[in-house]
Amino acid sequence: MTLELSGIGKRFRLGGEEVVALEDVSLSVAPGELAVVVGPSGCGKSTLLNIVAGLERAGTGRAVLNGREITGPGADRGMVFQSYTLFPWLTVRKNVEFGLRMKGMPPAERLERARRYLDLVGLAEFENALPGQLSGGMKQRVAIARVLANRPEMLLMDEPFGALDAQTRLLLQDLLLKVWQKHKTTILFITHDIDEAILLADRIFIMSRRPGRILAELPVDIERPRDHTVTVSPRFTAIKKDIMEMLWKEIAQD
Structure with missing residues (x-):
């Protein structure tokens, strides 16, 4: 599944004032790619993901998935929240x-698929x-x-491990890598954690502070x-240094 975002802009009203959340955001994600977006808090990362999910509409620009506008x-x-x-x-x-029941899948097939994916994430005994x-x-x-059982062509993940303790987060990062390596589902992943971004990503998109723009696109050649x-x-340390320097310049601005 190919994602193309071109000139995405988004404004909303907050307390009677207009806030520019996103400004001229353009990026692409190739089929089977694991792309990660990082940026300062409040830069519009989640808003961008919601536009791709179809939960919000962009004010300007186009969001296109496999040649069709979202x-x-x-x-x-x-989507995993x-x-x-x-x-x-x-x-x-x-x-x-x-989700399978909502689609009308027969009970036996639902059962088989649910058990298959619970086994994949290591929870078969807790069904x-x-x-x-x-x-x-x-x-x-x-x-x-639950999301994988529906076999989406693209997985959207909005800081899915952000509320977890450090050890559990490491375990789920490794789990996601194994699942992605097996299925090669296209993934757009949002995080504020630089280490997580580098560990997971094929490419990292770095966003500016609000209004969110794409500052840089870095391939992770690990x-x-x-x-x-x-x-x-x-190499991990070198990539982390580059990202931290870019983000520091953003958050250190007056």
Whole structure:
């Protein structure tokens, strides 16, 4: 799935004043690519992702997916939020099956697919548990399994590991890398964590402070498959230094 954003701008009203959230944002994501957007807090990263998801409309510019303009949500895109958005009254398996049931998939096929993706995220033995019985990291794994079970062509992830403790975050980063390596789903991932961005990405888009613009596009030329051992490599450190210098110039402005 190919994503093309051209001249995206977005304004909204806040307390009677007009706020420019995004200004002339252009980027592209190739099929099977894992692209990451980083930037200062409040720079419009989540707004940009919501436009790609079809949850918000751009004020100016065009958002095009596989040659068709994005006009609203679609089954070709699956979104994972920072909050887990699970139904607390449904079991883990029923949560994963929910979208499949809405599509009218037969029960036996739903069951087989839900179990397959719960196994993929390491939660097969918890299929009958309720979300309230799970840790935060486990809940997010269920959310990822639920999205993947619908087999979207593009995965949109809005700081999905931001609310987790450091150790759980590392585990889920490694899980995402393994899942992506296996399925090569196109991913657009939003984060404020520079280490996370470098570990995951094929390319990193660096945004300015508000109004959000694309300051730079950096390829991450670190060999795959990756795990956390790459975070101490000289190349990882060099890329991190470049990104930190760009972001520091942004946040240090008066």
